[in-house]
Amino acid sequence: MQYPVNEIFQTIQGEGHFTGVAAIFLRLQGCPVGCSWCDTKHTWEVDPANQVAPQQVINVAQDQPHWAYWSTTALVDLLTGPQYQAKHIVITGGEPCLYDLTPLTQLFAERDVQCQIETSGCYPVLCDARTWVTVSPKLGMKGGLDIAAQALERANEIKHPVAKQSHIEQLDQLLAQTNNTPAVALQPISQQKRATQLCIDTCIERNWRLSVQLHKYLSID
Ligand SMILES: C[S@@+](CC[C@H](N)C(=O)[O-])C[C@H]1O[C@@H](n2cnc3c(N)ncnc32)[C@H](O)[C@@H]1O
Numbered sequence: 001m002q003y004p005v006n007e008i009f010q011t012i013q014g015e016g017h018f019t020g021v022a023a024i025f026l027r028l029q030g031c032p033v034g035c036s037w038c039d040t041k042h043t044w045e046v047d048p049a050n051q052v053a054p055q056q057v058i059n060v061a062q063d064q065p066h067w068a069y070w071s072t073t074a075l076v077d078l079l080t081g082p083q084y085q086a087k088h089i090v091i092t093g094g095e096p097c098l099y100d101l102t103p104l105t106q107l108f109a110e111r112d113v114q115c116q117i118e119t120s121g122c123y124p125v126l127c128d129a130r131t132w133v134t135v136s137p138k139l140g141m142k143g144g145l146d147i148a149a150q151a152l153e154r155a156n157e158i159k160h161p162v163a164k165q166s167h168i169e170q171l172d173q174l175l176a177q178t179n180n181t182p183a184v185a186l187q188p189i190s191q192q193k194r195a196t197q198l199c200i201d202t203c204i205e206r207n208w209r210l211s212v213q214l215h216k217y218l219s220i221d
């Protein structure tokens with residue numbers, strides 16, 4: 001299987017359950033969801049004119065709309081090889097669940113590296129059973145996509161983006177739709193002060209976790 005890769009880099013996971021863990025990020029290209037506040041808009045289009053050589057997506061200095069095809073085996077060999085030290089892999093995007101992540105996540109599991117997917121939940125999550133799935137629901141975005149029931153059932157964690165009170169109410173409605181009992185984290189959108197205070201107050205009240213995009217506070221990737 002070939003995946004369109006936007007970038008590969010090693011950093012500290014700044015969001016959700018694994019915040020603080022050293023991780024290799026694999027960012028796939030392509031997303032039709034259209035969140036107005038998306039911090040990775042350069043990953044939305046898989047434009048054939050922006051295809052580059054595989055080596056050009058490694059440790060990219062700035063946000064680029066470019067992408068390169070990488071095969072499952074080439075990715076697993078690279079990410080478990082001597083160039084990287086982290087034992088946790090984050091597959092993000094773009095929207096990684098546009099693609100069947102089963103071969104990739106199976107091979108990572110066989111090599112004893114922990115794997116995590118960051119997804120909007122707009123598509124079924126196709127991956128190994130050992131993979132940690134973080135769903136960040138996208139309700140009412142420009143792309144007009146709804147949450148996929150399978151993604152809600154598969155989620156190990158719901159990391160909900162929050163700007164205002166109605167986003168908490170939407171999350172309550174979503175949780176009422178499932179028998180799954182994922183961990184819940186609230187993530188303020190774009191580090192807004194009011195959103196952050198709302199998340200803090202709600203997390204204390206509900207006994208949920210706060211996810212603050214630590215990497216943005218630290219000015220790291
Ligand atoms: C860029 S998305 C890529 C993965 C997938 N498309 C998704 O939305 O989960 C990675 C994470 O960043 C979050 N995110 C994107 N832009 C953000 C922003 N401006 N403020 C807070 N979180 C943001 C998303 O909600 C998601 O949890």
Ligand SMILES: Nc1nc2[nH]cc(C(=O)O)c2c(=O)[nH]1
Pocket residue numbers: 011012013014015040092093118215220221
């Ligand atoms: N450090 C760091 N942590 C992250 N957690 C989720 C990210 C993402 O873009 O999916 C991200 C990211 O881009 N950088």
Ligand code: SF4
Pocket residue numbers: 031032033034035038039040041093094095120138
């Ligand atoms: S689903 Fe994720 S990548 Fe796509 S627009 Fe929304 S935040 Fe950005």
Ligand SMILES: [Mg+2]
Pocket residue numbers: 039040
């Ligand atoms: Mg990010």
